[in-house]
Amino acid sequence: MKAVVMAGGEGTRLRPITASMPKPLLPVVNRPVMEHVLRHLRHHGFTDVVVTVQFLASLVRNYFGDGEELGMSITYATEEVPMGTAGSVKNAEDALRDDTFLVISGDALTDVDLSEVIRFHREREAMVTVCLTRVANPLDFGITILDDNGRVERFLEKPSWGQVFSDTVNTGIYVMEPSVFEYVPIGEPSDWSGDIFPLLLKEGLPVYGYVADGYWEDVGTHENYLKVQADVLSNAVETADQDGFEIRPGIWICEGAEVDPSVELRPPLFIGDYAKVEAGATLREFTVIGSNVVVKSGAFLDRAVIHDNVYIGPGTNLRACVVGKNTDVMRGARVDQGVVIGDHCLIGEEAIIAAGVKIYPSKTIDAGAVVNQNVIWEARGQRALFGPRGVSGIVNVEITPEHAVRLASSYATTLKKGDTVLTARDGSRAARALKQSVISALQAAAINVRDLEMQPPPVARLEATRGHAGGVLIRTTPGIPDSVDIQFIDATGADLSAAHRRRVERVFSRQEYRRAFPGEIGDLTFPGRVVEHYVKQVLATVDTSGVPHRDDTPDMKVVVDAGNGAAGLLLPRVVGGLGVDVLTVNMGIDEARPTQTPEDKARSLARLGELVASSKAAFGVYFDPLGERISLVDERGVAVADDRALLVVMDLIAAERRGGRIALPVTTTRVAEKVAGFHGVEIAWTATSSDDLARAVTDPRLILGGDGRGGFVIPEVGNAVDGTAAFVRLVGLIARTQLTLSQIDARIPRAHVEYRVLPTPWALKGKVMRAVVEAAGHRTIDTTDGVRVVQRDGSWVMVLPDPSEATTHLWAEADNDVDAAALAEEWCQVVERAAT
Numbered sequence: 001m002k003a004v005v006m007a008g009g010e011g012t013r014l015r016p017i018t019a020s021m022p023k024p025l026l027p028v029v030n031r032p033v034m035e036h037v038l039r040h041l042r043h044h045g046f047t048d049v050v051v052t053v054q055f056l057a058s059l060v061r062n063y064f065g066d067g068e069e070l071g072m073s074i075t076y077a078t079e080e081v082p083m084g085t086a087g088s089v090k091n092a093e094d095a096l097r098d099d100t101f102l103v104i105s106g107d108a109l110t111d112v113d114l115s116e117v118i119r120f121h122r123e124r125e126a127m128v129t130v131c132l133t134r135v136a137n138p139l140d141f142g143i144t145i146l147d148d149n150g151r152v153e154r155f156l157e158k159p160s161w162g163q164v165f166s167d168t169v170n171t172g173i174y175v176m177e178p179s180v181f182e183y184v185p186i187g188e189p190s191d192w193s194g195d196i197f198p199l200l201l202k203e204g205l206p207v208y209g210y211v212a213d214g215y216w217e218d219v220g221t222h223e224n225y226l227k228v229q230a231d232v233l234s235n236a237v238e239t240a241d242q243d244g245f246e247i248r249p250g251i252w253i254c255e256g257a258e259v260d261p262s263v264e265l266r267p268p269l270f271i272g273d274y275a276k277v278e279a280g281a282t283l284r285e286f287t288v289i290g291s292n293v294v295v296k297s298g299a300f301l302d303r304a305v306i307h308d309n310v311y312i313g314p315g316t317n318l319r320a321c322v323v324g325k326n327t328d329v330m331r332g333a334r335v336d337q338g339v340v341i342g343d344h345c346l347i348g349e350e351a352i353i354a355a356g357v358k359i360y361p362s363k364t365i366d367a368g369a370v371v372n373q374n375v376i377w378e379a380r381g382q383r384a385l386f387g388p389r390g391v392s393g394i395v396n397v398e399i400t401p402e403h404a405v406r407l408a409s410s411y412a413t414t415l416k417k418g419d420t421v422l423t424a425r426d427g428s429r430a431a432r433a434l435k436q437s438v439i440s441a442l443q444a445a446a447i448n449v450r451d452l453e454m455q456p457p458p459v460a461r462l463e464a465t466r467g468h469a470g471g472v473l474i475r476t477t478p479g480i481p482d483s484v485d486i487q488f489i490d491a492t493g494a495d496l497s498a499a500h501r502r503r504v505e506r507v508f509s510r511q512e513y514r515r516a517f518p519g520e521i522g523d524l525t526f527p528g529r530v531v532e533h534y535v536k537q538v539l540a541t542v543d544t545s546g547v548p549h550r551d552d553t554p555d556m557k558v559v560v561d562a563g564n565g566a567a568g569l570l571l572p573r574v575v576g577g578l579g580v581d582v583l584t585v586n587m588g589i590d591e592a593r594p595t596q597t598p599e600d601k602a603r604s605l606a607r608l609g610e611l612v613a614s615s616k617a618a619f620g621v622y623f624d625p626l627g628e629r630i631s632l633v634d635e636r637g638v639a640v641a642d643d644r645a646l647l648v649v650m651d652l653i654a655a656e657r658r659g660g661r662i663a664l665p666v667t668t669t670r671v672a673e674k675v676a677g678f679h680g681v682e683i684a685w686t687a688t689s690s691d692d693l694a695r696a697v698t699d700p701r702l703i704l705g706g707d708g709r710g711g712f713v714i715p716e717v718g719n720a721v722d723g724t725a726a727f728v729r730l731v732g733l734i735a736r737t738q739l740t741l742s743q744i745d746a747r748i749p750r751a752h753v754e755y756r757v758l759p760t761p762w763a764l765k766g767k768v769m770r771a772v773v774e775a776a777g778h779r780t781i782d783t784t785d786g787v788r789v790v791q792r793d794g795s796w797v798m799v800l801p802d803p804s805e806a807t808t809h810l811w812a813e814a815d816n817d818v819d820a821a822a823l824a825e826e827w828c829q830v831v832e833r834a835a836t
Contacts, residue, residue: 001118002096003046004089006172007034007106008054008079013221015510016342016360017307017324022056024106025063026219027307029232029242029288030254030272032063033219034106038070039240044114046102047072050095052088054079084189085172086196090181097178103192105172105218109228111238112173112214121175124150126208128180128200131173133216134770136763143169143766144209145773152207154783155197168209168770171216214238222340226320229305230286233268244273254291272308290325304335313349321353324361385508386501387804388689390487392477395430399484401437408438408472410508411488412445414500417520419469424452424460426475426566426626428594430484435474438486439524442472446516448523452530454589456566456627458722459534461493465718466533470496475626476594494694494719531569539577541716542728546736547579556735557581557617559633560727561608564590565625570724580731583615595625605631605639613637618734619741623723629710630723632730634741643668646706647675647748648741649726652733653704654679660703663696666784667798667811668708669751687785688800694719753813754824760808760835765801768808771834772799772827789827795819797827808835 011023018026024034041049049072053060057078067074077092089096089103100121102114112131121129130152132144145154145168155170170193183199184190200207215237217228231237233250244254250267253259257271260279269283272291277283281295284302289295293306296314304318307325312318318335324343329335332350341347341359348367353359357371365371385391391407393399415421423439425431435451442449450468452460457473464471470490477483488496488504496504507513516522547556558580562568568587575582586604596604605622612620612633620633632640632648640648647669650662654676661682664672676683684699686692690707697705697719705713712726713719734741760768772787782788786800786809795814802809808831812824 001046001100001102002048002050003041003102003104004092004096005034005037005041005049005051005104005106006085006088007060008052008057008082008088009107010055011107011220012506012510014219014225016358017222017225017322017340019361020056020343022053022059023219024060026107026225027288027290028109028219028225028228029239029270030290031243033109033228034060034064035070036109036239037104037106038064038067038072038074040111041102041104041114042070042072043240046114049074050077050092051075051106052077052079052092054082054088082189084191084195086184086190086192087188090184090186090190093178093181097181100175100177103172103174103176107220108172108216108218109231109237109239110171110173110214110216112171112212112216114173117173117210117212118175120150120210121208124206124208126175126206127177128197128205128207129175130197130207130209131171131175132168132209132211133171133214134211134767135169136766146209146211150208150210152197152201152209155193155201156783168211169766171212172218173212173216222322222338225322226286226303226305229288230303233270233286233288242270244270296331307343330367385505386496389477389485390473390495392483392485394483395434399434399486401434404434404437404486405441406508406511406513407486407504408441409445409513410504411470411472412442412447413507413512413514414503415447415469417446417514417516418448418522420448420450420467422450422452422460422464422468422471424455424457424471424473426594427454427589428476428484431474431476431594434484434486435472438472438474443522443524444516445514446520446522448525450525450527453526454566454569455530456570456724457487458627458718458720458724459530459570461489461720462534462537462718463527463530464489464491464493478595478624478626479597481593481595492694492719495691497691531573535570535573535577538574538717538725538728542714542725542732543716544578544728544732544735547732556731557583557615558731559583559585559608559611559615559617559620561585561604561620561622562587563596563604563623563625564588564593565623565627567623567625567627567723570627574724574728578728578731580735583611583617585611601631605633609633609637609639611637619730621727621730623727624710627723628721630712630726631710632741634745636742638742640741640745642710643708643751643753644745644748645710646708646712647672647751648744649712649730649733650681650704650706651675651679651744651748652730652737654681656733656736657681657703661699661701663693663699663702663705663713665693665707666782666786666788667800668706669753669813670794670796671749671751675748685782685784689785690721692785693721751813752815752817752820753811754817754820756810756824756828758808758810758828758831758835760801760806760831762806764835765808768831768834769799769801771830775827775830791823795823797823799827799831 007024011018025032117131143156242252244252252270254273256274259277262279263277264282266284269287271289275289275293277295278297280297281299286303287301288305290308292309295312298315299312300317303320305322309326311328313331315332320337321335321339323341327345329347330349333347335353336355338356339353342361344362346364350368351365352370425435439449473487477485564586608620622631632645661684663684665688666685686696693705697713697715702715711721714725717725776789780790788798790796797812800809812820814820
């Protein structure tokens with residue numbers, strides 16, 4: 001049987017050490033990781049190997065040659081352009097079409113029993129067998145769910161936390177029959193997990209998963225790279241015999257190395273051939289010294305990985321870092337934890353490289369320099385650069401003007417030169433200052449900017465659809481006055497897609513920003529009549545029939561609290577176009593208080609209720625400071641809970657339309673199904689993210705979108721949560737139905753939903769989700785977002801990992817409060833057991 005070793009990846013997450021070296025050649029205890037893979041293949045009887053190469057292919061070919069030194073026969077299949085995991089193997093089809101073959105990654109360290117995987121494959125008579133393993137954090141891998149016989153039921157490639165339904169992930173090790181090539185397109189990029197395997201499942205073909213017990217670690221990040229070094233040294237993974245001699249337990253020294261007897265050596269550690277370690281040096285646990293490395297007197301190394309031909313000067317201090325080949329670290333320099341230094345660098349005397357910094361190849365750090373800002377944000381923030389509200393952080397601590405410039409430069413680099421984007425902000429001083437930095441960065445990248453200054457997000461999102469390539473919105477984080485959110489939107493006004501966010505993150509992490517020539521610097525303009533365009537759109541498209549005309553005597557009174565925010569810019573113009581008597585309060589903009597805490601909101605609603613009751617108004621509306629979300633008060637002055645308000649509004653619209661679809665997040669009470677079903681309306685369930693709700697609104701059958709937190713999407717106006725459009729829509733509905741809010745609320749069944757937030761360590765989130773799926777057994781599960789388990793009596797529980805906090809959210813709904821609480825408690829125990 002032949003084996004295919006995939007060795008074409010660029011290893012972008014491992015830069016700068018992969019800037020001039022292909023990822024499969026990265027040394028793990030002084031052997032390229034791919035050499036460990038080849039030796040493991042040979043151990044299981046594979047001697048005929050095809051290696052797929054693309055990035056820096058000549059370096060791979062030159063190192064391994066024809067495989068004679070390893071006792072193997074190696075041939076190469078070269079891709080001119082990246083073809084994906086399936087396309088690269090398809091490129092080698094001529095050498096594989098005669099028999100079953102094995103596919104394995106050239107950059108993952110493993111001791112999985114490949115013979116056992118092959119046996120499993122043949123017993124099941126599978127077309128494809130996927131080797132699986134369990135990991136703590138499945139976000140960077142493809143997750144898989146199997147039936148009781150090991151047959152694959154579902155794949156999901158690189159999920160978000162909301163999509164995690166297991167910690168069983170794809171290792172990239174496959175056993176395949178040649179017939180699989182019939183399903184791989186010729187000359188087109190394609191991936192096994194993302195493209196081919198779902199097609200095979202759809203065709204009902206035998207795709208099986210084998211859950212391996214052995215060691216497997218993808219060398220995909222700098223943290224993982226340091227970890228595999230430690231795992232090899234501590235014998236956590238079975239590898240072929242190390243080069244060199246074990247002079248005492250856990251201390252390996254290779255041929256020609258000179259180590260002074262006074263050197264302090266703490267096992268396990270490894271010293272490469274012809275290295276020299278002088279008297280007075282200290283080498284602590286999990287340190288790896290490459291070939292021809294010189295370590296001078298007084299140097300201190302702890303968990304440091306040093307590549308070949310490096311000079312470590314006297315009195316230096318290196319901790320948990322990686323130093324690329326041919327680099328000099330001069331006297332007294334300090335290299336802190338998490339630092340990665342590329343090849344051919346010079347670190348000057350007494351320089352300090354702060355934790356997390358990356359230094360790319362061929363750079364010089366001056367003597368005495370303190371390097372702590374140039375790339376420290378990228379190293380720390382890449383994985384979670386975008387959160388649920390865009391890029392968020394504390395003003396002038398996590399989100400500085402410099403950070404905003406880098407973000408805007410990264411976004412601009414993903415657009416075309418000459419594109420036009422808009423910018424907008426809320427009423428805070430922090431947002432105003434940061435927006436100026438953003439505008440400068442966009443212009444410097446040859447992007448034209450139309451600055452809307454202070455505008456509610458719904459206005460900016462609608463304006464983005466008027467010939468813009470996108471936009472940047474800066475606002476105070478709701479409920480957190482010292483934090484801001486920087487949101488990037490596309491040409492439709494929606495948040496950037498996941499694919500576009502990844503492109504921005506890639507530019508951000510590499511610092512590969514585009515700069516314009518002087519004649520290409522973008523223009524800055526300040527468009528007028530933006531609010532007028534928005535108000536005209538709302539009043540022209542939202543149904544307000546039944547409301548008296550402006551010249552008539554109003555017979556409906558409404559009280560509106562503008563929340564001292566952006567809604568105050570719109571309401572005078574909107575109210576002027578409606579035939580209702582509106583009492584407005586808190587219309588002024590308060591720059592010092594750009595957001596409200598839950599306590600502030602509760603007090604505002606109480607005051608609003610008093611005004612509604614005393615003025616005998618039809619209802620009251622409270623706007624959040626951004627003008628995106630609204631809360632309702634009924635004619636009695638009683639606040640309507642936001643989740644209840646969603647049911648009231650959807651009942652009004654569904655009763656009027658008698659058809660269409662309503663988009664709701666999967667966390668919504670299933671009372672919504674009863675309301676919709678009564679009126680002949682369908683429910684389109686979405687994930688909990690706002691961008692998923694925005695995508696659902698593109699369905700022409702949609703009549704409403706809502707998130708249960710005061711956010712309503714009115715499709716006639718746009719795809720964004722919009723408080724003003726929802727207010728206008730509600731005025732028309734109440735005018736036509738001639739019913740009060742309390743009457744509408746009273747006819748809707750009560751919901752019995754329990755909600756819990758459970759602390760969950762990041763490393764155990766995948767395990768938690770697997771435990772939930774396993775505990776579900778044969779009950780129906782829904783993985784639209786997180787995992788929702790439906791009980792036989794129709795009650796349900798939903799478990800959702802938080803994407804930005806070390807917590808897990810849990811909802812449970814039953815026919816009464818007691819049963820809902822009991823159901824929640826039962827599944828809380830499942831989560832808590834798995835999280836310990």
